[in-house]
Amino acid sequence: MPSTNYRAIGSGTRATDHNCFGCGVLNVHGLRLEIVFDPDGEGVITRFVPARRTEGYTGMVHGGIITAVLDEVMAWSLYRQGIWAVTGRLTTCYRKPIVLGEHTTGRGFLVRDRGRALEMRGEIRRDLDDELLADATATFIRVPESKAVAWQARYGSLSQS
DSSP states (O other): OOOTTSBBTTTTTTTOOOOOTTSSSSSSSSOOOOEEEOOTTSEEEEEOOOOOGGBSTBBOOHHHHHHHHHHHHHHHHHHHOOOOEEEEEEEEEEOOOTTTOOOOEEEEEEEEEESHHHHEEEEEEEEETEEEEEEEEEEEEEEEHHHHHHHHHHHHHOOOO
C-alpha cells in the first residue's frame, strides 16, 4: 500500500518509536501497522496482512486483533487532523472472517465532531475485491489541553503540512 502517492505518518520519527500494540515499532508482539494518509479523504489507511500470531479460530484472525486495527485507524484519523483523543466507546461488526495471510486495508475517518466527543468510523476491506470484512463505529473523547501538548511533544506533528 505505501507508495509515492501516500505519506506515511511517523515513519522513522518519534511518532513510531514507542510500544503501542497497534503502531509502535518497539513492541515485538505488536502489529506494527504503518499508517498512511488517505489520498481520497481526511482519514488514514493501513495495510493489514494478518500473520499466524493473530489467529483466533483456525485460519481466522482473532476478533480482538480486528478491533485493535479498527481502533488504530480511527485514532490516527484524528491525530492526522491534530486532534488528540482516546477511545470512549467502540462497537465492531464482524461481517466476514478475515483469513490469515489475506491482504486487507483498514481505513478510518471522522464522521462528526461534537466538540469534546468525536464520532468515528473504521472499516477493513479485502484488497482482492473490496469486500467489507469488518467495520466499527466509535466515540472518541478529546484529552485535556495539557495532555494534548504533552502527546504532541512526544509523538510529533501528524498534520499533512
